[in-house]
Amino acid sequence: MTTINPDQPPEPSPEEIERGLTKLEQHVASQAPASSNPAMPTGETKRVRQLRAEVAEAHLLADLQDDDAPLLLDTPKVRKRRKAAQEAARLHELAQDPQMRAWQAARMRRLLVTAALVSLTLALAWSTAGVQHFAADGAAPWSPAWIFAWLVEPFLSLALLVVVGARAYVGTRGQPLDDPKLVRIEWLFLALTLAMNAWPYLPLVAADFSLSRLVLHVLGPIVAVAIVTALPIILAAFSDLDHGASGTPTDPTYRSNTTAPDALTARARHLTTTGELPPNAGADKIRRVLGCGMDTARAVRDALRNDTT
Incomplete structure (x- = not known):
């Protein structure tokens, strides 16, 4: 005879055990990762992966092309052209500067004087x-x-070059040397040279x-006279x-022409x-x-020259 203990729980029935096993299987199935069935092909081939990469690249390129x-x-x-344009603009601006224009004029004057004396x-x-x-x-x-006889022309030429060179140098310093005596000396030497060249062939x-032959021999003296x-x-x-641009001062100590020309004269x-x-x-x-x-300076210059006449 089996004694029943009131504190011991009753044994589960076969139906309760079956229901518990079913729930346990369902819980394990829900927690387990889905496994791919090797027998079922997925279609992820090399061509598919390459095409997917091309499509993704095309989408990225389309987004970047909008930028x-x-x-x-x-x-x-473009940078080279821009640099050249800026350099040309600065050179043009510098060429308008009165001091630069004065320097260019002095340089050209020296060049012309040198060429004239060589000729x-x-x-x-x-x-x-x-x-x-x-x-x-x-x-x-x-x-x-x-x-x-070979020494006649050289000493005449040297004397003439002394006069012409002095007048040219002083003229480059802004002070023309127009003394009538020097002008007569120049023409005397030139007339002697022309006459001695032309006389035997007249x-x-x-x-x-x-x-x-006559033209050939008088060519040198004619060029010298010119x-x-x-x-x-x-x-x-x-x-x-x-050299000033619209009255622009060319020197820091430039004064405006407020002083009367008479006072400056x-x-x-x-x-x-x-x-001085x-x-x-x-x-x-x-x-x-x-x-x-410069306009006032010309007026003063003319007034001073009128004083000497």
Whole structure:
């Protein structure tokens, strides 16, 4: 006989055990990861993966093409052109500066004076043979008279170059040297050179006149006359140049033209008597000494020249 203990729980029935096992299986099935069935193909081949990568790349490229940031960057060619444009603009601005214009004018003036003196020297050297033929007067070659005849043109040319060079240098300093005595000396030397070159080849003098020979021998003196005549005019034009832009001062100590021209003329006369301003000073020299504008300097220059006439 089995004794029943009231404190011991009753044993489960077979139905309760079956229901518990069923719930346990359902719980384990819900917690377990889904496993792929190797017998069922998924279709994830190499071609599928490659096409998926191409599609993803296309989507990214389409998004990036909408961004204009690369178009805002300067290419090396654009930067080179921009640099050249900025340099050209700065050079143009610098060319308008009065001091730069004055420097350019002085540089061009020196170049023209140098070229003129070189051309004058060559022209006088060209006429040396003609002068020697005139001075030798039929002397035998290598005789003393024939040798000394070669020295006639050089000492004439050197004397002429002294006068022309002095006038050219002083003219480049803004003070034209127009003394009548120097002008007469220049024309005397040039007339002598021209006459000695042309005389043996003139009609009724030459035994066999040839126009081409005459022109060839007077070419040097004619070029010399042209240079001596043109150089003072060119230098005077350079000395009268106004390097200011619309009255823009070219010197830090520039004064406005508020002072009456009469007062500036009186001051220029005083500076001339004291030796601070040379006689026959050019407009540029007066402008720098008085610190006035170029137009006023020209008026003062004309007033000073009227005093001497």
